[in-house]
Amino acid sequence: MTSEMNCNDCADWLHPYLDNELEMEMALRVSQHLVQCPACKSKLAELQTLRDGLRQNAPYYPASELLQRRIMPQAKQKTPSRWIAPAISAAALAASVMLYIATPSSQDMLTEEVVSSHVRSLMEQHLTDVASSDKHTVKPWFAGKIDFSPPVIDLSDKGYPLIGGRLDYIRHQNAAALAYHRNKHIINLFIIPDTAADSPIRTISRRGFNIVSWHKNNMAFEAVSDLNQQELEAFAQMVNQP
Numbered sequence: 001m002t003s004e005m006n007c008n009d010c011a012d013w014l015h016p017y018l019d020n021e022l023e024m025e026m027a028l029r030v031s032q033h034l035v036q037c038p039a040c041k042s043k044l045a046e047l048q049t050l051r052d053g054l055r056q057n058a059p060y061y062p063a064s065e066l067l068q069r070r071i072m073p074q075a076k077q078k079t080p081s082r083w084i085a086p087a088i089s090a091a092a093l094a095a096s097v098m099l100y101i102a103t104p105s106s107q108d109m110l111t112e113e114v115v116s117s118h119v120r121s122l123m124e125q126h127l128t129d130v131a132s133s134d135k136h137t138v139k140p141w142f143a144g145k146i147d148f149s150p151p152v153i154d155l156s157d158k159g160y161p162l163i164g165g166r167l168d169y170i171r172h173q174n175a176a177a178l179a180y181h182r183n184k185h186i187i188n189l190f191i192i193p194d195t196a197a198d199s200p201i202r203t204i205s206r207r208g209f210n211i212v213s214w215h216k217n218n219m220a221f222e223a224v225s226d227l228n229q230q231e232l233e234a235f236a237q238m239v240n241q242p
């Protein structure tokens, strides 16, 4: 299995990727990264737009006689198929770029799922399967129900009391959901097995909720709440670095 590509590596490969100059394996690694990285995907889209713009706006001058004389002998030596091939691969690349732009990333889909689950848990008043502020009650409850060990941290003394835990189903697999509250606000912390490398917290807003995401120890963490961004990020930091 190939190693996970990071954003720095990906940035180095974007130009040759766009030019279709990469070996198959490297091209595959880049596209695998692009599928799950909105930042690099939009970088690629920018490059593509820039390039299209250059192409469309570049002034066209008929080649001078001198230039024609220099190019034509070489052109005649090449077989027609070698001239057609780049055109076809460029079209294929353009199609794949379109696909990347149109397809929501796996992170986008995960965000959608956890926000929906958060809303559902509040609407159905099914916040917890095990209601307890005691981590020594909540953590063992998960044992045997899921095949990974989510960290259960009590943050009562920090102003984020644990309400309890429940089983959830995210990204086609069992996930742990921990409920906390902060004043009148409920926080759902989703913990899902994930092979992505550890990553620092990042916050986005969807449908009126803040979502703070990070990866640690082969788990994806998603904290969802209508709590303000600052306090939700403070919560995430405490869970991430207890």
Ligand SMILES: [Zn+2]
Pocket: 006, 007, 008, 010, 033, 037, 039, 040, 041
């Ligand atoms: Zn990236």
